[in-house]
Amino acid sequence: MNEYKLFVQRIGLVGITNILISLSGLIFIPIITKNLSTADYGIWAQVNTTIALVPNIANLGLPFTMVRFLSAEKNKNKIKESFYSMLVVVFTISLLISGIFLIFQDIIANSIFGGNLQVVYLTAIISFFACMNLMLISFFRTFQQIKRYSLFLVLQTYIGIVISSYLVLTGYNIQTVVIGLLVGYLAVFIIMAIIIFVYLGLAIPKFQYLKEELEFAIPTIPGNVSSWVVDSSDKYIIGIFLGSAAVGYYAPSYALGSILLMFLSPFALLLPTILPKYFEEGNLEKVSVFLKYSMKYFLLITIPAAIGLSILSKQILLIISNQEIAMNGYLITPFVCLGAIFMGIYGIINNILILEKKTKILGNIWIIVGFSNFVFTLIAVPYIGIIGAAIVTLTCYFLAFAITSFYSKKYFELPFEYKSLAKTILAAFIMGIFVLVVNPVENISVILTIIVAIFLYFAILFLIKGIEKEEFKFFKEMIRES
Numbered sequence: 001m002n003e004y005k006l007f008v009q010r011i012g013l014v015g016i017t018n019i020l021i022s023l024s025g026l027i028f029i030p031i032i033t034k035n036l037s038t039a040d041y042g043i044w045a046q047v048n049t050t051i052a053l054v055p056n057i058a059n060l061g062l063p064f065t066m067v068r069f070l071s072a073e074k075n076k077n078k079i080k081e082s083f084y085s086m087l088v089v090v091f092t093i094s095l096l097i098s099g100i101f102l103i104f105q106d107i108i109a110n111s112i113f114g115g116n117l118q119v120v121y122l123t124a125i126i127s128f129f130a131c132m133n134l135m136l137i138s139f140f141r142t143f144q145q146i147k148r149y150s151l152f153l154v155l156q157t158y159i160g161i162v163i164s165s166y167l168v169l170t171g172y173n174i175q176t177v178v179i180g181l182l183v184g185y186l187a188v189f190i191i192m193a194i195i196i197f198v199y200l201g202l203a204i205p206k207f208q209y210l211k212e213e214l215e216f217a218i219p220t221i222p223g224n225v226s227s228w229v230v231d232s233s234d235k236y237i238i239g240i241f242l243g244s245a246a247v248g249y250y251a252p253s254y255a256l257g258s259i260l261l262m263f264l265s266p267f268a269l270l271l272p273t274i275l276p277k278y279f280e281e282g283n284l285e286k287v288s289v290f291l292k293y294s295m296k297y298f299l300l301i302t303i304p305a306a307i308g309l310s311i312l313s314k315q316i317l318l319i320i321s322n323q324e325i326a327m328n329g330y331l332i333t334p335f336v337c338l339g340a341i342f343m344g345i346y347g348i349i350n351n352i353l354i355l356e357k358k359t360k361i362l363g364n365i366w367i368i369v370g371f372s373n374f375v376f377t378l379i380a381v382p383y384i385g386i387i388g389a390a391i392v393t394l395t396c397y398f399l400a401f402a403i404t405s406f407y408s409k410k411y412f413e414l415p416f417e418y419k420s421l422a423k424t425i426l427a428a429f430i431m432g433i434f435v436l437v438v439n440p441v442e443n444i445s446v447i448l449t450i451i452v453a454i455f456l457y458f459a460i461l462f463l464i465k466g467i468e469k470e471e472f473k474f475f476k477e478m479i480r481e482s
Contacts, residue, residue: 017150022262024161026320029252031165032177033321039114040174042244045251046112047123047178049232053225054127055134058094061220062086063138065213067272068354070142076200082213083196085205087135094131098124112236114244118175122182129185136192144273148195152188160184219363226370230396234389237377242385250386252321253329256309257336260302264344267294271351279355284412287355291415294348299421300466302341304428304457308450310334311435315446328386335390339397346401348415352408361407369400423466431457 032041066086070079101108101124105117113119133156140149164180235254239247271294278286309316313333317326353361373396380388405414431453440449461467 017153017265019262020154021157022259024157025255026259028161028165029255029320031168033248033252033325035168036174036177037245038248038322038324039244040248042239042247042251043114043116043119043174044177045235045247046239046244047119047126047181049235050112050123051127051130051181052232054094054097055131056225057221058097058127058131059090059134060093060214061217062090062213063134063141064220064272065217066135066138067142068216068276069209069213078209080200080203081205082209083139083200084203085207085210086213087132088205089210090131090135094128097131098128101127111240116175119178122175122178126178126182126185129182129189133185133189133192136189136196139196140192141273146270152192155191156184156188158184159187216357216359219359222363222367222370226366226373229370230366230373230393230400233374234377234381234393237374237381238386238389241381246386249325249328250332250389252317252325253313253332254336254390256313256316256320257306257333258340259309260305260337260340261343263298263301263305264347267298268347271348272354275351275355288413288415291348291351291412292417295345295415296417296420298344298348299341300424300461302344303424304431304453306334306337306341307428307432308435308453310337311432312440312446312450315440319443319446331387332390335387335394339390339394342394342397342401346397346404349401349404349408352412353404356411358407358411362404365400365403365407368403369396372396372399420466423461423464427457427460427464427466430460 029041032044066083070082101120105120109115109117109120113123133152137149137152140146140152160181160183162180163183164177167177167180235247235251238250271290275287275290278284278290310333314326314330317330317333350362353359373392376392376395377389380392384391408414434456435449435453438445438449440446
């Protein structure tokens with residue numbers, strides 16, 4: 001049981017980290033939307049969308065490859081050789097992509113960033129450090145240094161947000177505000193690089209294991225890029241067809257719905273580092289237990305959260321943004337919430353194919369899903385507007401979940417506890433009726449309703465035995481020993 005306790009403790013730590021990161025975005029939304037224009041917020045959203053894209057290309061899937069190949073490795077020389085080989089590759093490609101930004105600066109500025117060239121320059125630099133930081137942070141993830149991993153993620157986010165918030169509140173323009181992001185990425189890069197280089201020492205890589213690593217990594221690139229296409233390319237398309245202001249309406253509502261994905265992050269982080277050991281030992285029972293625990297806890301939290309956020313989306317957007325954004329974007333949130341649940345289920349199930357080293361299947365799935373998303377978003381946005389982008393995103397997340405489930409069950413039993421799931425849905429449904437009946441309007445009443453709804457949900461879940469007594473004992477014991 002000790003492995004499960006450690007697993008849950010790490011889930012808690014990474015969960016808190018991702019809650020802090022997600023909250024930072026929501027905290028910054030009212031600061032920027034109430035002090036700069038909706039179009040400026042749209043540019044800010046495009047900067048973050050771009051920073052999310054570039055590492056998916058430049059890193060070639062090597063951060064995850066590091067986790068898969070080195071998490072059980074004890075030979076320090078092999079770790080050093082593999083790590084530096086991957087780092088050099090990522091460094092080179094990141095520089096090339098940053099150079100492409102500069103070559104096509106006018107086209108990129110006019111189509112995505114409202115003609116702001118300075119934002120293009122800053123985004124190119126931030127994207128470079130985003131690629132490098134992903135590799136360095138993945139080093140700590142690989143060797144399960146979860147405290148350091150969590151700390152650097154929080155620092156990278158909050159240094160940037162604090163500085164950007166100060167710049168907004170003191171009246172600076174959007175291009176100056178973006179500098180805050182750069183400072184956050186640069187500061188964390190320097191700290192992580194020093195720690196890793198002191199531990200490993202410097203070395204010139206011979207690329208001894210790179211071929212095998214790239215054979216595993218490269219098939220994941222289409223999946224990574226296509227995942228980004230489904231998650232973020234809609235903002236580019238909305239910006240091109242409808243302008244930065246429309247992105248400003250869409251992005252906060254999307255961010256509100258996708259906050260559910262923060263509950264996936266602990267499982268997405270920890271499962272790939274834990275499961276390979278038991279899988280290679282042939283201990284499939286433990287693999288099954290970890291997958292079922294993960295699925296149950298993820299759905300236990302996200303199903304009621306999705307219902308609550310969907311019902312209260314307009315009221316919450318009025319609190320965190322402004323009336324213009326709330327009235328134009330609140331219908332986006334329910335579609336994104338449901339899509340986030342499907343994406344979360346996919347994020348747990350796909351570990352089955354990863355353990356079987358069937359990354360080509362995942363790559364092909366996301367090529368299909370990403371292409372479908374791009375094409376249908378191009379069709380939907382000009383005719384249906386931002387709501388069309390949300391509908392297409394939901395459809396594509398469901399498609400990724402359905403196809404991955406189809407292939408995964410050929411190798412392993414899908415990790416659903418259907419009785420527990422039914423009880424979760426029932427408790428969440430009753431909670432949703434309560435929120436609909438109350439229908440809070442004022443800010444304080446919205447917050448109080450959310451608090452009461454949470455207590456109501458867990459009370460119902462306890463009464464219908466949606467959580468077993470053994471699990472309460474397990475968590476109690478874990479807390480005592482943590």
